[in-house]
Amino acid sequence: MNQQEQASSIDEVLSSIRSHQRILVTSHLRPDGDAVGSILAMGMLLRAMGKSPEVVLADPIPVLYRGLPGANSIKSVADLDSHVDAAVVLECDSIGRTGIQALAGHPIINIDHHASAKRFADVNWIDPSASAVAEMVYRLAIAAGVEVTPEMATCLYTGVLTDTGSFAYEAVNAHTFDLAGKLTSKGALPGRIAERIYFSNPESKIRLLGIALATLKIDSGIAAVFLTHRDMESVGATDADCEGIVNYAIGIDGVRVAMFLREIENGRYRVSLRSKGDVDVAAVAERFGGGGHKNASGCTIAGPLDSAVKTLMEQVRPLF
């Protein structure tokens, strides 16, 4: 999509916003930093435009993001006021991904930066060149003539920071830094935000990482780490504490594919797959009913652990 088409999509989004008053803002299940930061900024933007936004998430807000400006006013689905006129949905490929079935039938504005974005809504603004959906919300604020406050800048910076792996992913370019610089000028504090996200880990998370790394196995460029129920309990760990563990395995020199398995229920394991370069692990995840991106995907698989790892290894080995 060229610049002109982008501009016309932004116009459509703004005109749809202007024609509604009570607007629900939401994002996907298991929300990440970009989802939480961007819906909060979107809510502020709508308020600045004179609208009455309802910022809602079906899943709980991860602890890391509960300190964001306005985070404590995010509603759960149970608290949801059903009298909304329209909804802005950020980086979801369907209504289902929001976890809010009540949205069906409402006018929906879909804003997404994923390559896998779907045009499922009434208004669809899709820009895979954006490093985070936060970047699109920023552009919307500029187009709407809304002043970016330090609170908005903080929320948007959090989105950019977390969705680029702290400026480490392939998608990072001069635009990303230009945006980060602008948000910093508007009042985002990079050191403070990074400290909150990367240096405020629960003790259980760090202990869990130690346990997981002790299980590391590497075979012909494929690395595996895992955690059992018992491991989780031994340090009082939560689901969120598992986030990022797979990155330690893929971050090893010579490793092309990494898998992290963790026991969930009924002897099943949740699997995170990561790959480097051209190795496509989404295809493997899909074979087990999961999905994702080429370099990052997930699925669940039946245990016992040994046979699950073996089965996955067999599926991964022919990839490279």
Add this chain to the structure above:
Amino acid sequence: MNQQEQASSIDEVLSSIRSHQRILVTSHLRPDGDAVGSILAMGMLLRAMGKSPEVVLADPIPVLYRGLPGANSIKSVADLDSHVDAAVVLECDSIGRTGIQALAGHPIINIDHHASAKRFADVNWIDPSASAVAEMVYRLAIAAGVEVTPEMATCLYTGVLTDTGSFAYEAVNAHTFDLAGKLTSKGALPGRIAERIYFSNPESKIRLLGIALATLKIDSGIAAVFLTHRDMESVGATDADCEGIVNYAIGIDGVRVAMFLREIENGRYRVSLRSKGDVDVAAVAERFGGGGHKNASGCTIAGPLDSAVKTLMEQVRPLF
């Protein structure tokens, strides 16, 4: 130092460079990404100015930075041509810090961005507002009218990235992002560079991290982790594999001070200290003959391990 004083320092540096031909370029012992990246870029800058630079390091180049453009042409002290006319010394507070005693008596240009910088040289350009010495080398290139090539941009970006902890430290501001954006426009590839630095860890480093985290102790906001000789040997780990381990301990919510001890020789331990906010661990390191910055310092201490940890805890506890 104001902008005008900075500009006059840059002029002095350039005029000193112009009056010499064979110029040695070096940085400190135990070089980090900013040291290696910046001396390489400085060498390229001097070559572009028609000079004959000798890029030298007294200590070996860490594996992570051996892939940088020009890294394989960095000389060791043994290979050093003694007929140099002058030396550019990056971020050292004395000739001793370079590990190259032969520099004494030569005209020296000292470029440093540390608050603790010393004016020990003939020409001294000090700017503590720079997030990395790479930022100063970039400004020098611009002032000299030298085109920043993709190779220079790659080296300088590596300096900025590593010296800001991937844009996470307090010192990061809009200038830092402006520079990162410019370097990216000049050909630095942020994703590629970050992958090389953060996702090409030796297997031994990841295994060592697991072992260290299993030793984690936390008491009243003070965290300690440690490694013995035997731990290091069990996974074939090197000194460099220990880098960053202390950050996992300081990165725990509620931890104000973290220490990482590792056995070196004669029953002694090398200690890395980290703190958050106003807690000054440099003072503690100094009491044991070490030093550093307020939030990051180091020293060595006699074992056995238990009493070393106890002694350090006693010194740290009154700090907050």
